[in-house]
Amino acid sequence: MEETKLIRPAPAIEAIPPTVPFIGPEQLMRQTGHAELVRLGANESAFGPSPKAVEAMAAELPRLSWYGDPESYDLRSMLAVKHRCAIEELVVGSGIDELMGLVVRAFVAPGAAALTTRGSYPTLNYHVIGYGGRLVLAGYRSDGRLDLEALVETAHRESVSLVYLANPDNPSGTFVSHDEMQRFYDALPKNAVVLLDEAYADFVDDGELMPATIEDRLIRTRTFSKAYGMAGARIGYAITARSNVDTLQKIRLHYGVNRNAQIGAIASLSDDAFRRFVVDAVAQGREDYARLAASLNLATIPSKTNFVCIDLGTADRATRVMNELLQRGVWIRKPAQAPLDRFVRVSVGTPAMRAAFEQAFRAVLAEVPA
Amino acid sequence: MEETKLIRPAPAIEAIPPTVPFIGPEQLMRQTGHAELVRLGANESAFGPSPKAVEAMAAELPRLSWYGDPESYDLRSMLAVKHRCAIEELVVGSGIDELMGLVVRAFVAPGAAALTTRGSYPTLNYHVIGYGGRLVLAGYRSDGRLDLEALVETAHRESVSLVYLANPDNPSGTFVSHDEMQRFYDALPKNAVVLLDEAYADFVDDGELMPATIEDRLIRTRTFSKAYGMAGARIGYAITARSNVDTLQKIRLHYGVNRNAQIGAIASLSDDAFRRFVVDAVAQGREDYARLAASLNLATIPSKTNFVCIDLGTADRATRVMNELLQRGVWIRKPAQAPLDRFVRVSVGTPAMRAAFEQAFRAVLAEVPA
Numbered sequence: 001m002e003e004t005k006l007i008r009p010a011p012a013i014e015a016i017p018p019t020v021p022f023i024g025p026e027q028l029m030r031q032t033g034h035a036e037l038v039r040l041g042a043n044e045s046a047f048g049p050s051p052k053a054v055e056a057m058a059a060e061l062p063r064l065s066w067y068g069d070p071e072s073y074d075l076r077s078m079l080a081v082k083h084r085c086a087i088e089e090l091v092v093g094s095g096i097d098e099l100m101g102l103v104v105r106a107f108v109a110p111g112a113a114a115l116t117t118r119g120s121y122p123t124l125n126y127h128v129i130g131y132g133g134r135l136v137l138a139g140y141r142s143d144g145r146l147d148l149e150a151l152v153e154t155a156h157r158e159s160v161s162l163v164y165l166a167n168p169d170n171p172s173g174t175f176v177s178h179d180e181m182q183r184f185y186d187a188l189p190k191n192a193v194v195l196l197d198e199a200y201a202d203f204v205d206d207g208e209l210m211p212a213t214i215e216d217r218l219i220r221t222r223t224f225s226k227a228y229g230m231a232g233a234r235i236g237y238a239i240t241a242r243s244n245v246d247t248l249q250k251i252r253l254h255y256g257v258n259r260n261a262q263i264g265a266i267a268s269l270s271d272d273a274f275r276r277f278v279v280d281a282v283a284q285g286r287e288d289y290a291r292l293a294a295s296l297n298l299a300t301i302p303s304k305t306n307f308v309c310i311d312l313g314t315a316d317r318a319t320r321v322m323n324e325l326l327q328r329g330v331w332i333r334k335p336a337q338a339p340l341d342r343f344v345r346v347s348v349g350t351p352a353m354r355a356a357f358e359q360a361f362r363a364v365l366a367e368v369p370a
Numbered sequence: 371m372e373e374t375k376l377i378r379p380a381p382a383i384e385a386i387p388p389t390v391p392f393i394g395p396e397q398l399m400r401q402t403g404h405a406e407l408v409r410l411g412a413n414e415s416a417f418g419p420s421p422k423a424v425e426a427m428a429a430e431l432p433r434l435s436w437y438g439d440p441e442s443y444d445l446r447s448m449l450a451v452k453h454r455c456a457i458e459e460l461v462v463g464s465g466i467d468e469l470m471g472l473v474v475r476a477f478v479a480p481g482a483a484a485l486t487t488r489g490s491y492p493t494l495n496y497h498v499i500g501y502g503g504r505l506v507l508a509g510y511r512s513d514g515r516l517d518l519e520a521l522v523e524t525a526h527r528e529s530v531s532l533v534y535l536a537n538p539d540n541p542s543g544t545f546v547s548h549d550e551m552q553r554f555y556d557a558l559p560k561n562a563v564v565l566l567d568e569a570y571a572d573f574v575d576d577g578e579l580m581p582a583t584i585e586d587r588l589i590r591t592r593t594f595s596k597a598y599g600m601a602g603a604r605i606g607y608a609i610t611a612r613s614n615v616d617t618l619q620k621i622r623l624h625y626g627v628n629r630n631a632q633i634g635a636i637a638s639l640s641d642d643a644f645r646r647f648v649v650d651a652v653a654q655g656r657e658d659y660a661r662l663a664a665s666l667n668l669a670t671i672p673s674k675t676n677f678v679c680i681d682l683g684t685a686d687r688a689t690r691v692m693n694e695l696l697q698r699g700v701w702i703r704k705p706a707q708a709p710l711d712r713f714v715r716v717s718v719g720t721p722a723m724r725a726a727f728e729q730a731f732r733a734v735l736a737e738v739p740a
Contacts, residue, residue, distance in 0.1 A: 013476045026443060065414050065415040066412075073396060106383045253467055
């Protein structure tokens with residue numbers, strides 16, 4: 001029947017290769033028959049949302065029949081205070097993934113180039129390919145850090161429209177200090193949009209981050225998915241110049257954000273004690289993982305996030321260890337691209353989850369030789 | 371500074387005119403100073419979500435730190451039973467608005483034509499313009515019904531890639547019976563995708579709807595926003611051929627749906643008694659509005675939805691009545707385009723909300739002469 005097919009997608013869409021997105025843990029449970037998994041694969045917060053956010057959301061569930069405020073006005077008002085910016089310099093979306101898609105759509109014309117690091121957060125690549133952009137890649141340094149010099153050089157050479165950088169980075173967990181970041185930013189072409197993905201910035205002290213410059217060539221994205229423990233709510237935001245907010249306003253889904261997510265985000269911002277508790281608990285977890293790895297003579301990459309990469313020497317061993325852990329009900333992930341593909345990436349769980357990981361990890365390592 | 375501006379959106383995005391989306395009731399409250407409004411403007415359900423859905427969602431709020439299943443597998447499994455289709459013929463998104471954007475992006479290439487009815491659900495137009503399509507419009511008939519003959523004729527003449535039809539329609543509330551619908555569908559060009567928006571189909575008996583044909587030229591969309599009372603949750607789905615699901619799979623936001631929305635949707639489907647209660651209560655409300663209008667010598671358009679259009683004779687009077695009602699704390703909307711612009715559109719509220727509307731409406735009509 002193929003030759004008589006009358007319905008064809010638009011050519012640019014038909015040209016996109018079939019996608020293999022992150023496989024979710026629910027699918028892995030269906031495949032392996034596990035009724036539950038120790039969820040350490042998606043950097044979800046093991047400490048849940050703020051109890052005040054849960055309380056606020058529970059109270060409002062009967063009004064879930066109402067659409068959320070399309071302007072997210074109350075939330076943006078609070079965020080404007082937090083980030084010392086104007087409400088007109090903020091746009092709320094259903095998570096950074098959605099905002100990233102809007103930014104690519106808005107600023108990377110079909111055929112234009114977007115630059116990222118090979119093996120960094122793949123959803124950026126997904127959007128660039130999806131909107132017909134040309135993906136240009138720099139590599140990680142051999143120590144797992146972003147190669148800022150290569151990014152700057154490539155950005156100029158390839159005349160890119162957009163430069164993507166996650167800081168802290170995912171999946172490496174590494175962090176670019178504010179001085180380095182500022183030098184990097186200043187060295188980039190002035191006609192390229194810098195998409196600075198700060199999904200994990202809530203784990204970093206404010207003083208360590210690049211100051212909140214409002215410029216039309218800088219778009220910073222933040223989320224309630226990580227330190228705030230609301231990944232399932234799908235809510236994040238971008239901070240940028242009004243001109244860019246006006247542009248996104250022309251294409252964003254105005255009624256796309258869950259009302260309860262708005263309410264939970266507002267309550268979360270009012271509970272900074274909980275965020276600080278999570279940040280401290282996560283720091284403790286990173287230390288536990290570093291100690292565990294050291295006791296096994298394995299290296300780790302210093303991380304400023306809620307996950308740690310552990311070096312298993314080869315990509316093959318890292319893959320086998322990940323798969324064996326899954327068979328034992330422990331779900332982690334691993335970077336897909338060299339040079340990070342010899343690592344496994346483990347999210348910081350609760351102490352009980354870390355203990356479950358340690359037990360399984362020690363057993364699996366003994367079975368999967370280097 | 372304009373002349374030295376270095377950051378410019380992609381040309382196709384820059385060409386989109388600034389948008390005026392639906393203004394939300396929250397913004398109207400800020401503008402008018404009302405601390406609350408009788409919300410009868412967005413066809414939200416006044417009966418809320420199913421109590422079983424509220425209970426299920428409340429129980430899972432502490433796990434909102436987990437992403438939802440990107441495959442919405444459990445929900446799609448239930449929907450496959452409900453619609454007697456395969457799970458591979460279903461795709462879940464964060465509301466019909468999002469799915470509609472994906473369908474336009476996938477099937478309306480830049481410059482290709484998409485056909486809809488002038489003044490029908492405007493988010494379709496928003497997406498067509500946003501993705502660089504060419505919007506082709508047929509008119510409503512003078513009785514407020516969709517002009518199926520004009521749509522068929524225009525679809526052929528303009529070689530459109532996509533035909534949009536909402537059934538029941540919004541904002542008219544009218545319904546195309548399954549025989550008419552089948553004839554219309556059969557008469558359309560075979561190489562055009564038919565996007566059949568069934569947001570309000572849960573208010574119609576299954577037997578009155580067009581049978582669930584699975585063909586690659588038919589994409590039906592459904593939502594939990596209306597009869598199921600979960601507009602704020604942002605969850606809907608499309609039913610179509612696997613080939614189209616595969617296409618959307620290449621561009622959809624895989625982690626875009628709120629986890630709690632998935633849980634609420636599943637619980638809602640398990641509580642058909644509640645949906646039937648809502649459908650009956652809404653039918654009662656429509657009758658109340660028809661009686662109210664008749665007592666005021668005003669015509670209404672027969673509606674199969676949770677809203678009713680009331681004829682105020684002229685667009686100017688309809689606008690003034692809507693604005694006066696807002697000053698009194700009653701929020702309704704009105705169609706923007708002729709021939710429906712002389713109507714106001716009022717959602718079916720609870721009996722108390724309808725009584726508040728009636729009181730304010732009678733008072734305002736006395737002040738705003740025909």
